Amino acid sequence: MGTAENRMEQSVIDNYFPGVIKVGMPLAAFSLKNNIIPFRNHFLALVAANYANHIIFGFTLGDTTKDKDYVFKSQVEGVLNYFSTDTQKVLIQGPFVIDLPFKHLTKTELVALYLEKDHPASYLLTNSFSCYEGLHKPCGICRSCLRKYVALELNGIDTSGHWLNNPVDHLLAFLEESVTKNRGFEINDIQKCINLKQP
Ligand SMILES: [Zn+2]
Secondary structure (H helix, E strand, C coil): CCCHHHHHHHHHHHHHCCCCCCCCCCHHHHCCCCCCCCCHHHHHHHHHCCCCCEEECCCCCCCCCHHHCHHHHHHHHHHHHHHCCCHHHCCCCCCCEEECCCCCCCHHHHHHHHHHCCCCHHHHHHCCCCCCCCCCCCCCCCHHHHHHHHHHHCCCCCCCCCCCCCHHHHHHHHHHHHHHCCCHHHHHHHHHHHHHHCC
16 A cells, blocks of 8 residues: 555565465555545455455454444445446456454454464564554554554563564553543553553
């Protein structure tokens, strides 16, 4: 999409998931100051529908943008299934299904599930990239970094040395922002992480 974090994501994908098909779609041109790209996941779903009729998104319970919920799922399925009734005008035949297998879990619960299945904790630091800044190391300040920090630390994974700035110093502001913006499901986890990190 051409966002700063995409450059890092791209190299991670190339290194660890070489079979993945990547499609260029320069949506960063529409990016807002808060890093939201309006309708981003609509675009992704429509592109994915040219490859398969079973589309999976990794949205979590804490995601609050409206293109990451069950209404989004059913409406986009509706668009895909309506359009594809003209079977001569689509590359992939329907019916189309969009699955959100992690939508009932917070990031913290998702990390716990990952660890329960005996996957290495270190991969969560080396093989995933979330920071909006796209620098050589995650900034430790942006919302994306703080969500990752909370999920990892609450699962007992030591992330010290991983960040450009220490996320601990930004947790209170993150909590206040999350309360103000009513990001319900993540507030408890942020509070727990603050309690855990109190000297
Ligand atoms: Zn960051």
